[in-house]
Amino acid sequence: MLASMRTRNNSEAAAATPRAKKANQIAGQLSDRNAAPPAAFSGIVIKEVRVKNYRCLRSVDVELDLLTVLIGQNNAGKTSFLNALFAAIGAGQRIISGDDVFLQKTEASAPKDRVVAIDILIRPTDDQGKIVDVFPQGSAWLELWGLGVVQDEEESDLVAIRTQFKWNTIKGEYVLDRRFLKDWQKDSAKWEDSKPVEKVPAVSAQQIEPLAVYLLDAKRDIAEDLRTRSSFWNKMVEEHGLSAEDVARIEEDLSEINKDIVESSDVLTHIQAHLKSFHETLSCDEDSVSITPLARHLRDLSRGMDVVLSTRGAPPFPLHQQGMGTRSLGTFFTFWAFTTWRQKQGSAGAVHPMMAMEEPETHLHPQAQRSLFRQIKRMPGQRIISTHSPYVCGQSEIAHIRHFSKNAEETLVCRIDMGAGEKKLTYEDLRKIDRQVMNTRGDMLFARALVFFEGETEEQALPDFAEKRWGKHPNDLGFSFVGVGGKGSYLPFLRMAESFKIPWFILSDGEADTITAVNAALAAVGQAAIPNNPRVIVLPDGKKFETYIVTEASKDALIAAITERKAVNAQHLTALRKEWAEKSTADQLEDILAEMEASKTQYGSVVGKVLPVPAALEDLFKKIDSELAPPKPAEKKA
């Protein structure tokens, strides 16, 4: 029996069944790293979210892209933002309680007339995800929302949905009310001026369902999902879609396999024979007792369903025995399968997969983090990621990043300042920031303070000087020292720092053309010019870093370091020392500079160790100290 089944299976495999072909096709799509990202074919994008009075988000306005990355310290409000979005349009019910309402410092509990409101703005897009003017005729979204679609002053279509939670005295709880708005105020402060659309009923659950947000929170675990009824996994597998004939046939096969196993096992046959004695005591047929090692019905199979994974060279293990990295990743891929499955099931166009994912980097090696993020970029639909990982951040485009920070009890959100009018950042400007800043120093965004400078020598030397000064490596203090790569390259970095409100300082060479270049960059971000800018420390006397630190006072220490570096043995060392001692002071200084010039990186790392902290740097470090003075006790959070 089993043999014949095996033959059947083999021949099925041999004939490339349509199903097998399909599986290969999907696998091919997923693994094709050079494939263009799948078209954002949903036809809409959620462009903006305004949250009022939800937890620490008193009034927050976040513009979203197809992929948005949220960064910020812990408790800055990122998770609250995702929860607010979920409360507004999430899959599954969310209840708002008094604890979720924004509280001023001086208040013990939220006043009952304070309304929690979450406004979302939806715009139509083409099949590449670019925003277009209007929903085309025959658009499923137009049919879904009907007269809830309104026009703005430029007569472009938009859909604005307000979800409010208001206290209802009679019910004694916060009650949800969701409406289409007639317009979207450009000025977020005037949000209450928007009135609901007339003669159209409240937004129904059915009208929200296609853009429901799915939240993959930090605790995600595919092994857990396999066992949970409400997970994506179960949502998909409980309807296996097999035809009645297939089910009958397969269950018959299962029955045969069960029989086969029992018959082939002496002990099982033995037990089964004895169990047949049931019929003597209970009223059942002699033949109606059998041992079933496998599930008898297909519907029970999903209970025991598991995913088995083997890494290269290793035997396969089920999910619950895999590491947390694999398990948290598993939810992501399952979700991807879920959204693409939904898209296939639903009529074309009226599905907008929307994923909010917390800390995709959890449990993952940096390479895995980068790789996962690349996959996230390829997912269809709209994605919001919150992250603490510089690897993830470094792979994002600066335009997609939103920085959350706390100012006393409320959250502030910043994004890259695109400028306006003539000063508006162009596509090239953004690409520059991405190439020069994000790809190399994405970790900048997580710094407490930034120090910018030109050259390689500084890059090596400054951290050492800093450690001398503070007794700790600057990394421990959250300071980032960033070489911008040349006097003309300060601008992208300044834009970043200014937009995200990260305190920054510049250590600039004193040369005239350097000062001009730096001033140009400062002007472009609206900062005062040298010497009126307290954030810019200029090396005196028109010197650059190397000429500044190589002085009569420091030459001896430097010569010692150079000779030690170059000497191959003790004798050579003595000879070199002699050679150097015989030079004139002027020659010595010149030659030291020449050496450093030739091997900047080498000597950069030495300089900080052998010399005392120069005056200009002392000045810089003092400034950093005063900028980052520890918060006064009254503002400290418990």
Added chain:
Amino acid sequence: MSVRLTPIQRQVVAHGTGALLVVAGPGSGKTRVLTERVRLLLEDPSQHFRILALTFTNKAANEMKERLNDVPDILKRAFVGTLHSFCMEVLANRGKPIGVEGLPNIFESFDDRRQVLANAVRSDPQLSAALRDAGEPKEQQRKLSSWLERISELKNSLVLPSMVEDGDERRLYEGYDAQLRASAALDYDDLLLLTYRLFAERPKIADFYRRQYKYICIDEAQDLNEAQYRLLVSLCGSEFTNVMMVGDPRQAIYVWNGADPKYLDLFQRDFKAKKIELTENFRCSKAVVAAAQRLDSSYTVEGQLPIEGAVELIECEDEPGEAQSIVEKIRSLESTGHPDIEGNITPGRCAVLGRNRFVFGSLQEELKKQGMLFYKKLSAATYQSESDVVEQFELTLRLLANPRDKLHLDILAKTWGAPALAEDAPTPQNADDPMSLLKALASGARKGCAPTVLNAVTALKWTGDDFKFLNALKTIEEYASALPEQDRALVLQDTAEWKKHWDYYVRSEPGGAHSITSFLGQVALGTTQQPTEDGLALLTVHSAKGMEFDVVFLIGMNEGTFPDYRARGPALEEERRSAFVAVTRSRRLLYITYPNTKVMPWGAVKAQQPSQYVSELFG
């Protein structure tokens, strides 16, 4: 649910894209064909579009909605309503470019509009003089009415004040509009005019509706006037042709109001529409069809119902006699039945049609005397409350909805004899808090029912988002219980009517916020009218439009009444068409009645002649 259709009906139902003109005679299944077409178009849910179905009356719209309520999500997939309610939505949500912010407040009552015009005239010396020249107050009222009708005519021809040549006429029109705006209100005709302007000035908004609605169906297209036709054309733009118009030039009875069956031909030409004629009559018996043909010899019917039916003449001595004859006839039909009518003949299956509401006086008395249940729909206007307290309550509702409504503020102030709140009293601060405005008015009241009305308004517990209408009505009814019997009856009649409005409103605005503006708007547009009521129907020909009854009585068929003595030329032809419509309301039996004498309003008895139609019908 399969509905049987004739081959020709199926042609109409299955017509896909492209313009279609359907000429549908009485009883040809017009409503069925329209409904089934909408149903078929919506059958395939993978096609993402909606349908716009425009009817002439709210009654017809509600009927169509009822017939379609087995289609899933019908209310989301189709807009079924009058052109006016369509315009209401357009202006409420997209009217900002032409100055309409939100749901407009409508002055639908003729009296209110005439008062608005009077206010306008008062501030213009020349117009005031012209009015005074008209003579006594009654004559002046008539003059104002005719001026008002003129303005309505202009609006219905899409003429803006700036386009009017005659200086006086232009100032009159402008003044009237200005007074309306001063009360932050619009009139009915404005709904069409402003929507037309909006589409003309903002073609992208028209384009939005074209993207929304892949198909447009229009019922009773023979009654379209210039404004309505041009509005539809501007909605369609130059490319959109999925329009189906259904009408019957023989049943055009609104020409007096600016409508014109010529738009059917214009539509056929402008849209290059295919034409299908539905010439069967599934409703009327042979006798009724024969009667209709005697009135209009060009009316032909293919496929006649094989039921004889009957048309009889009942000559009476006077109006009370006429009334008695009708009631007797109904009673006898009730008891003996009729071979051509299945089942019991109840008053609800009968209707009495008259040319105008004045022929029903004696009949109403007789019906009350005999205790026969009846309802009447004798004027186009929405229900007018008859009791003082409810009238005053209505005024306060208007003010809550529209605090800037100077007209009704004045009326209320005068009614309550409240001093110092004259027209020019500034109320900007009160505009935000109408409750305190009302309280102020009530406290200065020297007459009227101010305290009760104020209690009722307070009982509303109005929050701007919701209001407890039934609570307010209860307060009024409690007040009424202390009144003498006749007054009490009046109040209860009014509150009963308002309860019906409220009931319908609540059921048709699902899950929405209830604002007084939208409630009053619905009432103004007549959306809250129920499709059918109980008892014998007393109707004018115009209100009987689209209806059918097993037994129809045409009452008061005297020359001078029907046709109306004032009708000449084209108006006389329209009288004939009205008679045609009246006759074709009957399914089986038709009784023509007329009194030989009538008592005039001043007491004299005057001899009457039977209508010319009587001799045509009975040889």
